[in-house]
Amino acid sequence: MDRRTIRFGIIGGGLMGREFASACARWCHLRDLGVRPQVVAACSRSQSSLDWFRENVPSLKLATNDYRELLSNGEIDAVYCALPHHLHAEVNVDAIAARKNLLGEKPFGIDLEANARIVAAAQAHPEVLVRCSSEFPFFPGAYQITRFLREGRFGRIIEVESGLWHSSDLDPRKPINWKRQLEFNGEYGCLGDLGMHVLHIPLRFGWLPRNVRALLSKIVTHRPDRDGSLVPCDTWDNGILACEVNTGDQCFPMLLSTKRIAPGEANTWFIRILGTDFSAEYSTKYPKTLRTLTFRPGMPQSWEVRDLGYESAYPTVTGAIFEFGFPDAMLQMVAAFCDELAHGHDRMHQPFRCVTPEESSQHHRVLTAALESGRTGQTVPIT
Numbered sequence: 001m002d003r004r005t006i007r008f009g010i011i012g013g014g015l016m017g018r019e020f021a022s023a024c025a026r027w028c029h030l031r032d033l034g035v036r037p038q039v040v041a042a043c044s045r046s047q048s049s050l051d052w053f054r055e056n057v058p059s060l061k062l063a064t065n066d067y068r069e070l071l072s073n074g075e076i077d078a079v080y081c082a083l084p085h086h087l088h089a090e091v092n093v094d095a096i097a098a099r100k101n102l103l104g105e106k107p108f109g110i111d112l113e114a115n116a117r118i119v120a121a122a123q124a125h126p127e128v129l130v131r132c133s134s135e136f137p138f139f140p141g142a143y144q145i146t147r148f149l150r151e152g153r154f155g156r157i158i159e160v161e162s163g164l165w166h167s168s169d170l171d172p173r174k175p176i177n178w179k180r181q182l183e184f185n186g187e188y189g190c191l192g193d194l195g196m197h198v199l200h201i202p203l204r205f206g207w208l209p210r211n212v213r214a215l216l217s218k219i220v221t222h223r224p225d226r227d228g229s230l231v232p233c234d235t236w237d238n239g240i241l242a243c244e245v246n247t248g249d250q251c252f253p254m255l256l257s258t259k260r261i262a263p264g265e266a267n268t269w270f271i272r273i274l275g276t277d278f279s280a281e282y283s284t285k286y287p288k289t290l291r292t293l294t295f296r297p298g299m300p301q302s303w304e305v306r307d308l309g310y311e312s313a314y315p316t317v318t319g320a321i322f323e324f325g326f327p328d329a330m331l332q333m334v335a336a337f338c339d340e341l342a343h344g345h346d347r348m349h350q351p352f353r354c355v356t357p358e359e360s361s362q363h364h365r366v367l368t369a370a371l372e373s374g375r376t377g378q379t380v381p382i383t
Contacts, residue, residue: 004034004342009041009062009070009100011091012082013049016105016133017042020080021057023331030335031315033349035342037334041076043067067091071098078129078341081105084184085192089114092130096121101129103337106196107367108132108360110186115364122357129341132355134200136164136269138332140311140324141282141290142201145271146352148292149205154275155295160245160254161272162202164194165262169220169237176223180233189216189235191367194258196355197269199366202245202254203359204352209243209254209366211381216240216374219261237261241370256366267326279303287324313350314339 008024010017024037041062042053050063064070070079071094078101081091088109095102096118109115122130136142148154168174178184179193186192202208217238222230241256259265270283279293290306309320312328314335339348355363365382373380 004036006035006037006101006338006341007040007075007077008037009043009073009076009079010039010053010082011043011067011070011079011095012105013042013044013046013053014082016082017044017049017080018052019327019330020082020334021053022327023334025057026327026331029316029318029331031317033314033335033339033342035338037078037338041070041073043070068094071095071100076100078102084178085110085186085188086184089117092118093121096125096128096130099125099128101341103131103133103334103354105133106355106360107188107192107363108196108355108357109364110192111188112364112368115361119357119361129337130357131337131340131353132196132357132360133333134196134355135326135329135333136197136284137200137204137352138313138329138336139269139282139284139287140308141287142269142271143313143352144290144308144311145273145280145282146201146204148278148280149201149273150351153278154273154280155277156275157245157250157252158274158276158279159252160202160207160274161256162198162254162270163257163259164197164267164269165257165259165265166267167260167262167265169260170263172220172223174223176225176231176233180223180235182234185235187235187371188367189239190237190258190260191216191239191241191370193260195239195256195367196360196363198256198258199363200355200359201271202256203355203362206247207245207254208362209241209382210246211244211379212366212369212373213242213379214239214370214373215242216370217261236374239370239374241366243366313352 081104216236219237225231238259243254268285272281281291288308293303310318310322369380369382
């Protein structure tokens with residue numbers, strides 16, 4: 001079978017840039033999609049990061065510390081942008097203007113204004129595929145819930161809860177990094193860093209809140225810098241957003257939570273949807289477990305527990321009895337991007353896409369209203 005090769009450049013050589021390169025290296029793990037990615041270029045300001053790419057990516061042809069050199073390379077079809085939030089607008093807009101298909105890390109801009117620049121660039125170049133990163137809906141349990149939603153199983157929605165919690169910042173002695181600094185991460189803090197993962201499925205199914213009441217917490221206010229001196233942490237640690245969704249046909253509450261300081265949680269993403277006909281919930285804390293409840297009039301109401309195997313959006317060589325993890329979700333997300341780029345939205349092998357620019361804009365509108373609610377203590381409409 002002939003396969004289209006998509007030649008990628010990676011901008012940003014840190015954790016997620018390496019995850020992307022690793023996913024591409026594992027492409028043989030997928031059954032043939034008629035497309036394959038090939039990492040041919042990497043850009044980083046860190047020499048050690050560039051050395052990593054040289055040592056681990058045999059297809060690499062260009063290693064540079066200037067992203068403009070990467071974008072000007074005619075042999076590159078697409079870029080994966082994995083940079084701190086304050087660089088998203090400049091680099092993403094330049095990538096789109098260079099007519100490079102773009103998969104960029106969340107939140108797709110440090111704030112609403114930066115996001116608007118990226119969305120405007122995408123609209124000005126409809127020939128370029130522009131998508132935002134969000135891996136967790138590609139876990140088997142989450143993907144199964146999106147299938148239930150497409151099938152209309154839930155009836156009238158009663159309430160929705162979605163969240164992403166981890167505890168990596170519980171230790172106050174942990175040195176400060178860019179995610180704790182307003183200049184690099186933006187005022188959103190945990191909302192911008194984690195919120196797209198929490199909102200991906202709700203926004204995909206049209207659940208844009210009409211208002212939000214936010215409870216935002218700064219728990220560790222100072223951290224040591226490289227010299228050991230205490231410096232301010234000026235971004236939010238935790239955020240709880242109580243929202244009201246009104247789709248015209250339905251009105252229901254939705255609770256969203258993003259937490260960097262959630263004791264005992266390594267990196268827990270979850271979603272819970274209650275409906276009058278059917279309910280479902282899934283958490284990466286128990287990655288093999290999907291819980292569902294089907295309402296049958298006159299019958300006892302009981303949750304059913306299904307033990308999940310490796311049941312992914314895109315078929316793989318892995319046996320169905322084995323377990324699924326974050327690197328697998330990353331591979332599935334990259335597959336969704338490549339599938340859509342190669343075949344178009346209407347001819348994808350499966351229907352769940354990466355986050356669109358329009359959904360990233362809705363996400364920013366929610367977070368911007370949440371910041372105002374946190375400042376005023378009021379319920380704020382989302383405009």
